[in-house]
Amino acid sequence: MHYRAVFISDLHLGTPGCQAEALIEFLKSHTSDYLYLVGDIIDGWQLRRKWYWPQAHNDVVQKLLRRARKGCHVVYIPGNHDEFARGFVEHHFGGIEVSQEAVHTLKDGRKLWLIHGDYFDAVVQYAKWLAYLGDNLYELALRLNRHFNRVRARMGLPYWSLSAFLKSKVKKALNFVADFENAVAHEAQKRGYQGVVCGHIHRAEIRMINGILYCNDGDWVESRSALVEHQDGTLELIYWDQVLDFLPIVQPAMQVPDRAAAPVAAVAPVVASVASEVA
């Protein structure tokens, strides 16, 4: 299928989480006149910590370069994980244009503002912390919570609920997604655009927010999603071969006999899914 435009972001090449093989398959069957890389394409943060660069990740880069060579207009908008590329803004890389932000005009004339979106994320550090907790650390946190409360009890202090703490964090994380979407849409409107395309929060979406078309193209770490503009100008989110079991289920936590921990177990899948969404 050949599209007018394809928008992808948050590939996180250079991390084991990147679904490079699926992305290559997607790119093969989704050619376009315009290809926008909306940030966090290469994960410089992770690569600095630990070098991880399998062949498939190289193939993705080669595929993007080849696409540019073959006449596709490829624009690369660096994100926060690939902020090193912001030093190359207004330059070309083998035909790929690097830009801080971009504008795409839809077939019907509407102008979309293209940004990664991290500028609107005042709480990157917090979200990262939550993402770590969503993993195996969750179990450790439960164990620590029990020890912590034994110590507190010995000191005559009341029980401190990890459950209540996590619930408030989850609520804040959900607020964060809505706040992010509203802030991005509001700024697009202020700048005179009819819509906006961003990434960053790994949450694919197409919806109207106060008369502004808000689009998020998702990610290639979990949801394998892309935004496309068909030849007739309609926009669509494409989920590539999506598997339904992508949410990490925290099974062992369900079997904790400690009654105090039971509510935590109930909220665990939510924490895990929210954590992955705001990463």
Ligand SMILES: [Mn+2]
């Ligand atoms: Mn990002």
